[in-house]
Amino acid sequence: MNEIIYRQLDPIRLPVVNKIYKDFYPAGKAKRDESIWVAESNNSIVASVRFKSIDDVQLLTGMLVIPEYRLKGIANELIKASHSQIMQKTCYCFAFQELEKLYQKSGFVTIEAEALPNNIKQRFFRYANSGKHLIPMLFIEDSHW
Numbered sequence: 001m002n003e004i005i006y007r008q009l010d011p012i013r014l015p016v017v018n019k020i021y022k023d024f025y026p027a028g029k030a031k032r033d034e035s036i037w038v039a040e041s042n043n044s045i046v047a048s049v050r051f052k053s054i055d056d057v058q059l060l061t062g063m064l065v066i067p068e069y070r071l072k073g074i075a076n077e078l079i080k081a082s083h084s085q086i087m088q089k090t091c092y093c094f095a096f097q098e099l100e101k102l103y104q105k106s107g108f109v110t111i112e113a114e115a116l117p118n119n120i121k122q123r124f125f126r127y128a129n130s131g132k133h134l135i136p137m138l139f140i141e142d143s144h145w
Helices: 011-024 074-081 097-105 118-129
Strands: 005-008 035-041 044-054 057-065 090-096 108-110 134-139
Touching: 005 074, 011 035, 011 044, 011 057, 035 074, 044 074, 044 118, 057 074, 057 118, 074 097, 090 097, 090 118, 097 108, 097 134, 118 134
Parallel strands: 057 090
Antiparallel strands: 005 035, 035 044, 044 057, 090 134, 108 134
């Protein structure tokens, strides 16, 4: 596998990352008001994660690794690369159940939905009630960083 480069997305490349979401994760769409971090190989985006600022917290959302790059540790490395972003504000994520361990490995801990701040709790329940099997998680600074 070629070298993977991790960095914050230049906003001018928003259409490029949105094409990848359209192809591999149609429910996701990057927006200008989000901080977007990517993993690139041969100048092609192979993974992306977005951070949406909501008042005094942020929500890690839209984690996507294109299929041929999955199970190679890229998601964990992308979260690690975006550590400076994660540390700007308290960071939550709503993980699909099957990805809970991936996020735990990256410093997130599972919490009760009732522990979510009100400004994102309603969002969590709206997603969960639409049939998505999600787990609320919170990033905790860990010694492995």
